[in-house]
Amino acid sequence: QKEVEQDPGPLSVPEGAIVSLNCTYSNSAFQYFMWYRQYSRKGPELLMYTYSSGNKEDGRFTAQVDKSSKYISLFIRDSQPSDSATYLCAMRELTGGGNKLTFGTGTQLKVEL
Amino acid sequence: GAVVSQHPSWVICKSGTSVKIECRSLDFQATTMFWYRQFPKQSLMLMATSNEGSKATYEQGVEKDKFLINHASLTLSTLTVTSAHPEDSSFYICSAPQARQGGYEQYFGPGTRLTVT
Numbered sequence: 001q002k003e004v005e006q007d008p009g010p011l012s013v014p015e016g017a018i019v020s021l022n023c024t025y026s027n028s029a030f031q032y033f034m035w036y037r038q039y040s041r042k043g044p045e046l047l048m049y050t051y052s053s054g055n056k057e058d059g060r061f062t063a064q065v066d067k068s069s070k071y072i073s074l075f076i077r078d079s080q081p082s083d084s085a086t087y088l089c090a091m092r093e094l095t096g097g098g099n100k101l102t103f104g105t106g107t108q109l110k111v112e113l
Numbered sequence: 114g115a116v117v118s119q120h121p122s123w124v125i126c127k128s129g130t131s132v133k134i135e136c137r138s139l140d141f142q143a144t145t146m147f148w149y150r151q152f153p154k155q156s157l158m159l160m161a162t163s164n165e166g167s168k169a170t171y172e173q174g175v176e177k178d179k180f181l182i183n184h185a186s187l188t189l190s191t192l193t194v195t196s197a198h199p200e201d202s203s204f205y206i207c208s209a210p211q212a213r214q215g216g217y218e219q220y221f222g223p224g225t226r227l228t229v230t
Contacts, residue, residue: 008154034219043119043206043221044157049213088156090219099145099210099217105156 006104019076023089023104030091035074038086079111115141115211119222134192134225136207142187143209151204163190197229
């Protein structure tokens with residue numbers, strides 16, 4: 001079993017839809033959670049960074065963490081074609097691991113006109 | 114936010130030659146940098162941790178003699194793919210952590226696409 005599970009998609013939604021992206025994890029030592037967006041042939045870009053259970057909102061993006069269920073989500077409201085990309089969840093332990101991130105496989109999202 | 118650059122952005126080389134990829138943190142210092150490899154439609158796989166002033170730490174299964182890492186300064190790490198072969202063709206991405214509230218935030222470079230012919 002992988003430490004981080006993420007549905008690879010592809011996920012196709014119409015413009016304006018609410019998108020829900022999810023990851024589950026098995027390592028209870030993970031305490032920091034991130035969502036990255038990666039356009040084709042580009043490096044990942046940090047979207048959200050959280051370290052506590054609950055919701056964190058930034059514009060059209062909301063990150064949700066449920067440590068008791070080992071489940072994190074990213075919601076995108078009013079999705080736009082420019083949101084079409086691969087979304088990667090990433091996690092890190094509180095101490096140890098040397099700041100290494102463990103990534104999910106990424107979910108490919110396509111927002112259609 | 115912090116900026117990490119990579120050079121070159123893409124490179125084509127012949128089998129058997131060596132290729133050097135640079136990773137720079139432009140507006141902050143990084144004692145540690147990370148090198149990743151990404152195959153098409155797959156996630157990032159950590160190859161090694163680059164440590165300024167000391168040896169790199171390689172992940173299991175990564176040949177340290179093939180992927181030479183040098184962290185020459187607090188803003189520069191290099192990855193040299195030695196005696197490259199077609200199977201080394203991939204997208205190589207570096208990242209550098211910067212301290213922020215609650216921990217560290219990883220900033221990624223734009224990646225280097227290597228094609229070995």
